[in-house]
Structure formats: structure tokens, C-alpha cells
Amino acid sequence: MSAPVTDTPTGFTEKKASTRDTLLPWITTPVLVLVLLLAWHFYVSLANVSAFILPAPAKVWDAWMDMLSSSRAWSHTWLTVYVTLVGFAWALVVGVGLGVLLGRMRWLELTLNPFIIATQVIPKVALLPLFVVWFGFGNTSKVIVAAILAFFPILTNTVLGVKSVDMGHHDVMTSLNASRWQIFRRLELPSSLPYILTGMEVGIVLAIIGAIVGEYLGGNAGLGFMLVSKMNGYETDGLFAVIIQMTLLGFFFYFATGALRRLLIPWHQSVNLK
């Protein structure tokens, strides 16, 4: 016989066994990184690889430290951060705005869909020379590339989110005689938020790529430009240093959106209960 357990709260136990799961990466990740670094180090020293092809980890470390102490390198970094964030912000505003409209109006979605797919399949980086012709070598053309790359995942996820609003929830709002605005503000927006955040997580990484590619194709500043000048100067250790800097930037933005998720949608199952 089953006891009436159904009326006891569920959910408290659902993530209990995960302590080990959350701890494990904190041990394995440093170990794996160390193994990789050692392999790299011994390969370079034993096989006598030229520093031009592959510098030793210690040399890369030195180059990165040099970079961190140079104010010029920091101004390049901040420029890339700036281009990424501005491009991302445009993608967010236009992507969410248009996504909400498309999610609600079937006719508009059908009308614009071919154009949206077209913007998705165009290799957007190929448009950069055009932007340089139109907007010059300044920041504008890079911001546009970052924005266009980040735009698409934000748009599609927002459309999906608005369309996924639960019909039962809609019935509740209708029976409460809620206005159009109240339905949007109190139901559609919070209900789409997990989807929008997923779009943002993909979008921010694409925005960094857009900014960097923009810089190294048509720029005289930023991490992308630094990369090109290190290459031209045959400074392979410097190249690695810039790549490390870019990777850390990517990590930072990725974790920032994760923090945003915990802040904005603590109720969602993608956020573990304590």
C-alpha cells in the first residue's frame, strides 16, 4: 500500500546527491591542466621544437605577464570589451524586441522569416569589408559585426520563449481579466526569460568572436588587432598571450550570464535549489 506521500513536499531531495558532482570538477580540472602543461613543456624541450613554432609554457607565461603589465595591452583589451558589450547590447534590444513581436504575430513571422533565415545563412564576417566601406575603420563596423552575430540566437530563443507560454497560464490571466500589458509584463516576459537567457549565453560568445574578427580584418586597435600584429612580428609567445587574454574574456562573459541566470530566474529548474 502506498502511504499518502503525495501530499508531502517534493523537490527538497532532488539535488541532494550532487555535492560530489559539484566538487569533482574542482579537482579534475586543475589536474588535467597541469598534465597538459607538463606534456607541452616536455614535448617542446625534448623534441627541440623551435620557439617560433611552439614556445614553451614558461615563455608564454612571461609574455602574458609582460602583456598584463603593459598599459597598451590593457587599452586593447578594454576596447574589445567595449565593442563586444555595445554590439551585444544592440543585439539584445533588437533581438528581444523583434522576437516578442514575431512570437505573438504569426503573419509578421511568416513575412519576415525568409529574410531572417537569409541573415542567418550569410557568412556575416563576409559583410565586414562592406561595413568598413560604409562606416570606416573605426569601432562602428566592428560593433555591427558583433551585434549581427549575437542577434540571431537571441531572436530565435525569444520567439521560442514567447510561443512556449503555457495555455493554462494564459487562461488564468484571461479569467482574471488582465490587460494586454499585464499579460505581457506578468506572464509572457517572465515565462520567456529562461529562453532569452539561453540566447544571451550563446550570443555573448558570438559577440566576442564578432568583435575580434572585426578588429583583425579592419582595425588598428583591440585584441584582434594585437593578434595580427604579433603574427606579423613573428612573436608566437605573444600570440599565445593574446589568445589567453581572449579566452579569459570569454570565460568572464560566460560566467556573468550564468550569474544573471541565478539572479533573474532563481525559480527555474536550470538553477539548482540549495
Place this chain on the structure above:
Amino acid sequence: MDTSAIGHSAQTPAISIDRIEKWFGTRDNPVHALAPTDLNVPEGELLVLLGPSGCGKTTLLRMIGGLLEPTSGTLSIEGQSLWRGGERHGEALAELGMVFQDANLFPWLTIEDNIALPLELKGVGRKERIARAHELIKLVGITGFEKRWPRELSGGMRQRAAIARALSYDPKILLMDEPFGALDAMTRDSMNLELQRIWMETRKTIVLVTHSISEAVFLADRIVLLSPRPGRIDTIIDVPMPRPRSLDVQAANEFQTVAKQLRHRLAEIS
């Protein structure tokens, strides 16, 4: 049983339904969901709509709740007609609280905020509406879960919260669409007892849809049996058993008689 509420039906009925009818589908393929139907629900009655699937009971309830517009006919809530020129009438709607088969709580609101949501939409201040939510949390028996997310509650507790939400703005009428249909049998029995208690404490008019005969006989003052193709009222049966009814009432003769009568009639119509 407190018959006084029913005895007062000389005044305006809580719900008055006059020849309402519903067609679904296209011109080429119309579906007659509900044939023209009349029904009056007196103030304070617990009326149960019972029937097999496709009998139009949910359609009828959704029309009473203003979620569906009748194809023809008129519908009045507390003497005010619900539909006026294709628009739902806010004052009539304010007297209706709806509870669905799924609790339909918003997962991004805590239990207390879910219960207070209707008041928030009506512009009631935060302090006042949370105080009201706490009163209702006590009434439906989920004290201690005020700040929890809906996903942390069991199905039965979520449905209690949904009932509290429907009661938050103190409507005179509660409409319930198979509210306990998704719960297991034991939780369902205890929810039936709880609903009877809440009904006796609040003296609301309740219209409840179910396809469970025993739930219908246990809860109802009056059972409206509907038959399908097209949906229409088949029989109306009074259940004159005293209140409060305990679960033991299911063994009583009166209960068995009514249940048997319903079971036979259901077998004939479906």
C-alpha cells in the same frame, strides 16, 4: 444541510444561463459542442457537472467563466450579463474565480505571490495583498509554504494554492474544471473533504466539473448529468445528504442509490 442558501433562490440566481449554445470548427466541418441549454445556479449551491468526455461539460464551464464566448444565448453572473457586444464584462468577471485541472501556478512567483497575483492585477498594495494571501494560505491549509516556489510543492498542495488564488479577490462564485482530476485517489479524497470545508466556511457558490461519480455524489447539492453528441443536459439529480459529509458517507444507502442511478444512466448515454 444548510438549505437556507438554496431556499433564497427567489432572489437573483448566482448564475443564470439562458439558451446558450456552442459550435466549434469550420463552416464545412462544424461541431455542436453544446446544444441550447438553460440552467440556474442559486446562491451558495455546490453544483456538479458530470458526464462522459465530449459531453460539453468543460465547454459549459469555460463559457460561464468567460473563457469562451457562446455562439448564442445569454449568460448572467449575479444578475449582470457576462458578454456585452463581444466584450467580457469586468464586473461580472470579478464575481468569478476559476480553478483548473492543472494548478497553473506561475513558476516564477512564490506561493504567496501566486495567491496575491489577482490582487496585484487589480492594483492592491503589496502589504495588503500579502496579508490577504496569508489568510488564504491558512484557510487552504498550506501554512509554512508562503515563500516556496511552486515546484517545491506536491500536486495536492499546488491545487490548494490554486484554490486560494481563486478566492483571493473574494468572488461570489468558484468555477472548478476537474480540479482534482490529476491527483491520486487518496489525495483526491482528502481534497474533496477540504473543498467541502472551505465551501462551508466561505459560503461560495461552486460549479465543479468532474467525470468521477463518487466525487460528484460526495460533493454535490445537485448533479447535472450531461450527455454527448451534441452536449446537452440529460438529468438533474438532487443529493439531499446532510453536511458535513464524511468519507464514510460513501457506504450510506442514499449515496449508493444516487451513484447507481448515475452509473446506469451514464452507461446508457455514452
